[in-house]
Amino acid sequence: MHKGQLVTWKDDRGFGFIKPDDGRKEVFLHISALKGAGRRPKVGDTIFYDLVTEADGKVRASKASIHGVEPRPLPTKQKVKKHGLLETVIGIGVIAAIALFTMEFSPSRSPSPITFITKPNCTIKGNISIDTGNKVYHLPGMEDYESTLIDIEKGEKWFCTESEAIANGWRKAPR
Template sequence: MIRKILPAIVLFLPPSLATAAADITGLAKVREGDTVVIGTTRIRLGGIDAPSLDQLCINPQSEKWTCGVSARDELAKHVEGKSWTCHPRQTDRRGRQIARCEVDGEDIQKWLVRSGWALAYKQVSHDYEADEAAAREDKAGMWQGAFIAPWDWRVRNKKTTILGAAKPPEDANATLLASASGPVAPSPECNIKGNVNRSGECIYHKPTSRWYSQIKMQIAKGTRWFCSVDEAEAAGCRETKR
């Protein structure tokens, strides 16, 4: 009787409880400061939050810079040619595996937070709080100037708290609430255009799309750049029908 009941119990358990997910290993393609792809598996680095590619920060000279692009590029440079081992914990609503990852034995989330390219995502984990404090003390990465926490930037408003070691300039709020998705792509490979149609639907256009050249990149119009089809679809956009 017990042998018949157990399979039924396992069948109705959530996937994360029914079986332990196998480790994901190999070389990774870095999409954002906290998102990589190994093989065909998209992985969201757990316990941390890095700036989006179109997020802006302010440096000690009160100049704006694309800290989201820098976070991605610094991670890519740090892990180039190195082997990853990721331990999946669950799947997020975008279909990504949330995992803790080691790169040649190094805790890569710890490195990102300690280097100032990501924050400890305290809403879900307290594992990297000490590393964030050290980065803030050393004015590493984003902490060299002023910025908005990635989770605040995604739902930003005028009351959003400004973080950083530098005293923000008077117009810091307007700068940090803006997006790098201006008329020029934040980097050469981020050339997929996203816009919102009259029905409020997000549409993405590859360079080969018919209407690509006619899409004017204007922040006020809700446009933004994407670095891959996966990224555009993860943001809830669909490909244009033409």
């Protein structure tokens, strides 16, 4: 490893120059060469480093450390990512869709918000019997109405009127 003193440092740009102790020409130092340093460098620091020659013949410091500073992750200036209006709208839409989907398929005993969005005030439950496969509809107040769950993926439906249910091939539940 080589040793030298940092004689120039442009913190806003993340680079500077080291004056080697052996009297050679100044060596370029980039902040990325100081991985693991406990702080950002400042003019006057003693720097230990390896030399690397680039393809274009320029020499720079690599695997550098600041003398007397405990190694740990280098503090960085964090940039705040600004989201545009489109990203915000998409994000809100995704969250709303997840919330509605969750409510639709949760074990609820009343019509879900999705049902009321797609068919406002439609409270007749069109259920398919697990045992017989018969299509029956339940009116509010009937014995099994509260315990009847509608699974749209299985072909079960919500109806606004009894005549709509009957016209679609459903019959009134016995209780």
